[in-house]
Amino acid sequence: MDAADSRPASLFSETHQLKNIDAVFGIMDFYTRDHARRVAIYAMRLARRVGLPPEELENIALGGLLHDIGKVGLSPRIFRNKEATLSAEMQEEIRQHPSIGVSLLKGIEFPTPVLDYVYYHHERGDGSGYPCGLTADKIPLGAKIISVADCFDAITTDRSYQKGKNRKDAFAILKKARGNGFCPGLVEAFIEEVKENGMVAIWPPRRLESELSALSVHR
Numbered sequence: 001m002d003a004a005d006s007r008p009a010s011l012f013s014e015t016h017q018l019k020n021i022d023a024v025f026g027i028m029d030f031y032t033r034d035h036a037r038r039v040a041i042y043a044m045r046l047a048r049r050v051g052l053p054p055e056e057l058e059n060i061a062l063g064g065l066l067h068d069i070g071k072v073g074l075s076p077r078i079f080r081n082k083e084a085t086l087s088a089e090m091q092e093e094i095r096q097h098p099s100i101g102v103s104l105l106k107g108i109e110f111p112t113p114v115l116d117y118v119y120y121h122h123e124r125g126d127g128s129g130y131p132c133g134l135t136a137d138k139i140p141l142g143a144k145i146i147s148v149a150d151c152f153d154a155i156t157t158d159r160s161y162q163k164g165k166n167r168k169d170a171f172a173i174l175k176k177a178r179g180n181g182f183c184p185g186l187v188e189a190f191i192e193e194v195k196e197n198g199m200v201a202i203w204p205p206r207r208l209e210s211e212l213s214a215l216s217v218h219r
């Protein structure tokens with residue numbers, strides 16, 4: 001039997017861990033939960049567009065879904081905050097969420113890249129990111145893809161401290177970050193993808209499983 005034939009018909013239907021993850025999502029704030037779903041969809045679309053293989057698309061989808069799961073370990077004051085600028089102390093706390101995320105997930109049998117994507121999704125090509133300050137050549141491609149998707153969704157959606165920008169302004173911000181923050185090729189491919197296939201709907205929230213199954217290239 002071809003390996004592809006033995007895969008579950010639905011991307012996550014046989015992944016029992018997803019029930020636990022759903023339970024964790026249940027205690028997250030609505031924005032973080034819906035943001036995670038949109039980032040997973042954007043990241044998978046970008047991964048498909050740059051020609052990554054199906055198994056890598058799945059890793060990236062999971063990484064996108066789980067990238068901010070470590071925020072469950074942050075104090076409630078972070079989520080109550082309405083200011084655009086955070087105190088140095090709060091910024092330091094937020095910078096812990098990739099490490100907290102990996103601590104939460106490491107007991108679950110995910111493919112290794114998924115944990116790497118969670119851990120490195122705030123690294124930036126010029127070394128200005130966290131938690132490690134890696135430069136572009138050291139950041140896993142999947143983490144770079146999730147970073148672009150994460151940034152675009154954060155810019156284009158309403159937060160407690162700022163109104164979401166339109167996609168034209170968001171494209172300009174991403175383009176400005178090419179080279180120092182984000183991989184130029186990924187930014188170009190992402191912009192093409194959104195121009196061609198549109199933004200992920202904010203409301204009603206997309207059912208992630210059906211959305212990802214529809215996008216998956218191996219069925």
Ligand SMILES: [Fe+2]
Nearest residue numbers: 067068121122
């Ligand atoms: Fe994050």
